[in-house]
Amino acid sequence: MKQQFTVAAEDGGIRIDKYLSMCCEELSRSYLQKLLKEQEVLVNEKAVKSNYKVSPGEVVQLSLPEAVEPEIEAEEMDLDILYEDEDIILINKPKGMVVHPAAGHYSGTLVNGLMAHCRDSLSGINGVMRPGIVHRIDMDTTGVIIVCKNDMAHNSIAEQLKEHSITRKYYAVVHGVLKEDEGIINAPIGRHPVDRKKMSINEKNGREAITHYRVLERFKQFTYVECQLETGRTHQIRVHMASTGHPILGDQVYGPAKSSFRLNGQTLHAGVLGIVHPKSGAYMEFTAPLPEYFEDLLRKLRGAL
Template sequence: MKEANFLVQEIEQGERLDKFLSSKYKDLSRSYIQKLIMENMVTVNGRSGKANYKVKRDDLIKVIIPEARTPEIKAVEMELEIIYEDESILVVNKAPGLLVHPVPGQEENTLVNALLAYSDSLSGINGVKRPGIVHRLDKDTSGAIVVAKNDLSHRKLVEEFKERDVLKIYHTIVKGNLPHNEGVIDAPIGRDPRERKKMAVTDRNSKEAISHFKVLDRFENYTYLEVKLETGRTHQIRVHLSYLGYPILGDEKYGRSKKNKLPVQRQLLHAYILGFKHPLSGEWMEFKAPLPEDFKSVLKILKKT
């Protein structure tokens, strides 16, 4: 059993209990937290809590999380688009809607499950739930991701990401028409002080974040962009473009409106180019991940209008 106590701060009062706890446990799904509440594993000032309870300043929230046995991660046969493979690494064009690794509530049908079925050689540094995983892409972000097939390759690739020696270029479509053909967004990113599960441009407990953008095409009310990351903060491109006033098409988290006239089911963000030094040979390598069908179909529609 793991126990934790939280004292509600003034800035947090008024939040639902389940939402409050979601901000404290980033790796737990809201549904799992609600399950803990239903099973009387959460108390408020010594009494059983309810998911919709609005927390008050100085409430004492006690949480008990049962020790979960580490489940065996299943290998699941899934179609993978392999861009490159050798004895040390794999580069995959991740499909949109695919989680990179298992999380509570979804232990199957992730990239890791597919990798276990595809390869019997994956690094083990990141533990049983994340074999081979060096970096991540959001569930609804598609594109190039590198996977380590042994621990030596894993360590060297992680160091490249840490030292910002990796080339990361994305393609996206945003709402609105940017006034400039290219530019730099230099704005620090941290947790949104008003909504802790989101990121925001803020000076409070933030880190440097720099994105370079270039216009690839213009349409009525939309712009097709290439974005190069200089830093790699959580949701960086989504936050920066929303901050400028040009949210990514389909981004319900950072967009200002959930209504779209176009057939979009996710944020149209694609990791188009990934470049790095090969972990063994030291040779510089760059890989392009072809755009997925949903992205191409939206571009086709926009070019006709």
């Protein structure tokens, strides 16, 4: 696949690798530098090095190799199944498990385990890399995730997500003591303007994001909260709580780098998921108990009072 760009006047003097990263936000700078080395980038039909500085009016051509999807293999796993029927399956996802295969994670994911458990009964709408997956939770977030076994169920749950009619309650411990007992955070979320691996409050280019929070328990330096999603943006609760000055404990991306507790990632648990069943039309609600590490943390915080 070939892409072509004409350098604008304001972009003159910028290194070619930086210029391309501005034009192709979905590609990492290291990958672009690799393409430059392989002479897949031409400026006015000539190959250039990554330190080349572009000039206004120059034509930049980028050749991207065709993406080859790897073969995803089924893996037998001891999945914590909360509910299952012929249309849907709900899993209590453990900490550290990636939901679906992606670069660097082609095995050990929830999808690998589901392929072994469900065999051929997974919806195909999201392709071979994400069969059955209609939504996801972060690797270090625990709790309920729904997976669809056929396209009918997938379309139904996707529509409920789009309409914000699904009940999704998360539990978290955040830094600091929240003064209000409850509140609403309404701030659009988009890709971070500098660090492309992060999300941020983005008034200009972000998408609508609404989180309702409620204080469950206050400690000396932390607060135990319930967060209910009205929308479902990437890292929504993590970004929203950090924006209030109360980042989630253990979140090294949006909060302090160090913690006085031994934690593996953010203390965030998807505790409740409520849906209208795709076939029966009945409202069903599923609950995943707090993981042991979370319960242990709460005991420690209560003991410090």
